[in-house]
Amino acid sequence: MSILSGKNILLGITAGIAAYKTAALVRLFVKSGANVKVVMTPASKDFITPLTLSTLSKHPVYSSFTNDEEDKAMWNNHVELGLWADLIVIAPATANTLSKMANGVCDNLLLATYLSAKCPVYFAPAMDLDMYKHDSTLRSFKTLKSYGNVMVPATSGELASGLIGEGRMAEPEDIVAFIENDILSKLPLKGKKVLITAGPTYEAIDPVRFIGNHSSGKMGFEIAKVAANLGAEVILVTGPTHEKIVHSLVEVVPVVSAQEMYDAVHNYYNETNIAILSAAVADFRPKEVANQKIKKKESSLTIILEKTKDILESLGKAKTHQFLVGFALETNNELENAKDKLKRKNLNLIVLNSLNDKGAGFKNNTNKVTFIDNKDRVTEFELKNKAEVAQDLFNEILKHIHA
Incomplete structure (x- = not known):
């Protein structure tokens, strides 16, 4: 049994090409015994469908503050989502979303949920090489870490632009292993x-x-x-x-x-x-x-x-x-x-x-x-x-x- 077994994981997906990897990430979280819900930014749905993620997570996928069902508007409560989560994982985390998180900008359901959450937050950056190294992005990393958020470092490899360098989102298996090891390292009986x-x-x-x-x-x-x-x-x-x-x-x-x-x-x-x-x-x-x-x-x-x-x-x-x-x-x-x-x-x-x-x-x-x-x-x-x-x-x- 994984250290993630029984935990409620809220996966936040933003509009990066690496979003296609989140299907595998959801499967790994579920396989570890976790309960998974997904919140997507509206633009991220261009990269992977909510239906895929809903099928794999066995929960509805959220992407806006309201759902219109049979002409009846239903509010998706970002506060309840934040309270439900034992941890939040934002992957891929684009430069745009990271900047908004760092500066308290709240213009979609994912950001509202992030700002409401009381649980640990992990973010896995995914962007092109120059964006990853830009001073404004580095400042976002530093600010988010100061909030207690934990960064899952990007890796080096071939990027969507064709360039090769740092900025590639960590692979799903590595994200899960990183989170498990981080949680384990902070537990009171670690090493006992x-x-x-x-x-x-x-x-x-x-x-x-x-x-x-x-x-x-x-x-x-x-x-x-x-x-x-x-x-x-x-x-x-x-x-x-x-x-x-x-x-x-x-x-x-x-x-x-x-x-x-x-x-x-x-x-x-x-x-x-x-x-x-x-x-x-x-x-x-x-x-x-x-x-x-x-x-x-x-x-x-x-x-x-x-x-x-x-x-x-x-x-x-x-x-x-x-x-x-x-x-x-x-x-x-x-x-x-x-x-x-x-x-x-x-x-x-x-x-x-x-x-x-x-x-x-x-x-x-x-x-x-x-x-x-x-x-x-x-x-x-x-x-x-x-x-x-x-x-x-x-x-x-x-x-x-x-x-």
Whole structure:
């Protein structure tokens, strides 16, 4: 999954010959998982048709303040378009449009939307060599950068005039890669490694049966998504689960038993900056595992259990620089038990949830949690979906590691 997945991208197209490349650009944004809307200057429609871009983006294409449909004028709200966008990409960006952007000239829908937007803006210049190097154009570049807009540099090559030189719009693949890298470089967990455990563990009784629990892994997978979207390199060690994740920054390490999870976690721990252990690891396993399926011959069966290795405790003992987060699922004396676990296992933070809270716990899409840190600060939250809980968790972690 791309860092652009789920983002709302507003593509602004101006009247340059490079506009023909925007069909490929829209396809790449959509392929990355982004939602794309297109705003065109009126003159840009001479270079590529709105129908092409509408078909590829699966949204209407906007080019004027009103649309006349069945004799009823409809207003295209530039403010709403600007608020909808998570980022604006203007490609190609002609010298004319760049000058208007730099000087606050507002004579079409695209410029009105640009001036209304609160999100990051990227612009990919496209013009002839002499125009690209002209002092007025260079001044537009400088002014727009001072506004916080980001320039996708033009490349050198054959231009529409027949000249060869700088001013050619970057290729669609390069524009997407540039934006992804720029977003990634500004994320708060860029360069950090996050280790996460998720799901249950299964402890074999025989080749067919096992001891397990009802953990779905949803919480751990949501935590992994948020960590990756914040720029971290994520190792997700997961027990058996139906949950799926596809993200370029997430490596999934599947395991089955508590011992396998213990080994996997310790394999990555030394290089980890943040470790979040949300898996529901079995506390006990059968002392002996039958080689063959146990037959139902007797009226009862006795299985002797032995303790599994305590993964969280072992990481607390081995902790050097890591920020270590544990989970506590309790049914009684919740706060007292969670605080005790926090201290015993040398954690920086513990996430408490209770099976007594409706909507919390295994298999639900929601959770109700309380954060307790090693300074004895307690923060309670209302019932939320697990994606929001994961975001709250990283908001808390970031406060600590940036303090």
